[in-house]
Amino acid sequence: MPTERSRLLEDLIVSAHRLTRVAAQLTGSTTPAAVWRTLSILTTDGSLRVGDLARASRVTQPTMTKLVQHLAEEELVYRIADVDDSRAWLIAITPKGTTALENWRRELAEALSPVFADLTDDESTILEKAVAILQVHTSTTRKAA
Amino acid sequence: MPTERSRLLEDLIVSAHRLTRVAAQLTGSTTPAAVWRTLSILTTDGSLRVGDLARASRVTQPTMTKLVQHLAEEELVYRIADVDDSRAWLIAITPKGTTALENWRRELAEALSPVFADLTDDESTILEKAVAILQVHTSTTRKAA
DNA sequence: AAACCTATATAGCCATACTATGTAAATCAG
DNA sequence: CTGATTTACATAGTATGGCTATATAGGTTT
Numbered sequence: 001m002p003t004e005r006s007r008l009l010e011d012l013i014v015s016a017h018r019l020t021r022v023a024a025q026l027t028g029s030t031t032p033a034a035v036w037r038t039l040s041i042l043t044t045d046g047s048l049r050v051g052d053l054a055r056a057s058r059v060t061q062p063t064m065t066k067l068v069q070h071l072a073e074e075e076l077v078y079r080i081a082d083v084d085d086s087r088a089w090l091i092a093i094t095p096k097g098t099t100a101l102e103n104w105r106r107e108l109a110e111a112l113s114p115v116f117a118d119l120t121d122d123e124s125t126i127l128e129k130a131v132a133i134l135q136v137h138t139s140t141t142r143k144a145a
Numbered sequence: 146m147p148t149e150r151s152r153l154l155e156d157l158i159v160s161a162h163r164l165t166r167v168a169a170q171l172t173g174s175t176t177p178a179a180v181w182r183t184l185s186i187l188t189t190d191g192s193l194r195v196g197d198l199a200r201a202s203r204v205t206q207p208t209m210t211k212l213v214q215h216l217a218e219e220e221l222v223y224r225i226a227d228v229d230d231s232r233a234w235l236i237a238i239t240p241k242g243t244t245a246l247e248n249w250r251r252e253l254a255e256a257l258s259p260v261f262a263d264l265t266d267d268e269s270t271i272l273e274k275a276v277a278i279l280q281v282h283t284s285t286t287r288k289a290a
Numbered sequence: 291a292a293a294c295c296t297a298t299a300t301a302g303c304c305a306t307a308c309t310a311t312g313t314a315a316a317t318c319a320g
Numbered sequence: 321c322t323g324a325t326t327t328a329c330a331t332a333g334t335a336t337g338g339c340t341a342t343a344t345a346g347g348t349t350t
Binding site for chain 2: 004005006007008009010011012013014015016017018019020021022023024025033037040057058059105106108109110112113115116119123124126127128129130131133134135137138
Binding site: 032033034059060062063066067070085086087088 | 305306307308309310314315316
């Protein structure tokens with residue numbers, strides 16, 4: 001285990017977490033991270049079962065059950081009975097949920113914009129590439145689509 | 146506000162938050178993020194007042210007060226009366242806290258190692274540069290040292 | 291001296307996260 | 321087919337991190 005790699009992973013997480021706190025304070029935490037994280041996954045991955053959604057969001061199933069209940073009350077998601085398994089539900093995002101997610105993403109970008117206002121094109125490119133690497137390695141798709 | 150920049154910031158946060166959840170589950174969340182985030186700041190920035198520590202950690206002062214109480218009980222930090230202001234405390238990390246932070250960082254790196262095992266040298270470099278950019282832009286040092 | 295600002299502690303509330311458990315459907319083995 | 325096992329989701333309980341509001345008291349300014 002190379003020390004350099006270890007150090008990179010440590011620093012990566014520290015930075016990631018600081019960034020999430022910066023974002024939380026700048027946006028006033030008006031929309032909880034768990035909400036938009038879940039809506040985001042539903043947008044990119046399509047409708048998912050509660051358990052699969054929990055795995056994709058990296059929380060336990062009971063946590064996701066409660067979150068889905070809340071999201072359904074807010075009409076941000078809806079439930080579809082899974083025809084393949086009568087125990088299961090598919091959870092899908094509503095148009096209202098899609099709009100809410102878009103609004104949140106815009107609000108987030110606006111709040112963070114001043115922080116990263118001085119990014120050079122090179123720096124932007126580096127961050128874009130880093131995001132791509134992270135997306136691949138924290139992919140929410142765990143099985144063949 | 147360029148759409149491309151906006152999209153980058155959105156994706157950056159989404160990725161950051163996913164990464165923190167991946168880390169939380171892989172490490173079993175044995176040490177709360179708020180703890181190591183605070184210890185990390187004390188390590189890099191030296192002893193700080195409660196309010197300053199709160200600002201650096203991006204939480205409110207009462208939140209930090211409680212966290213410091215907990216950390217002090219665990220003997221991970223200690224308090225120093227601020228000679229410049231009798232209302233204030235300086236919070237400093239203990240050797241035990243330093244050890245705990247190092248252990249946590251090692252544990253984190255080990256847990257994340259398999260996730261990023263296939264990183265190429267180029268990708269590592271990109272992530273290192275990205276971390277550097279993020280560190281500059283989420284700096285905890287808000288005033289001249 | 292009074293007004294105002296600042297530093298920290300306490301109180302109360304909410305949401306996210308976990309583990310444990312329960313109910314019921316689906317699958318597997320004999 | 322039956323029983324055992326696994327799986328999917330809901331409920332219950334707990335801990336904690338985060339917030340806002342407020343209180344106490346020291347420090348600074350007018």
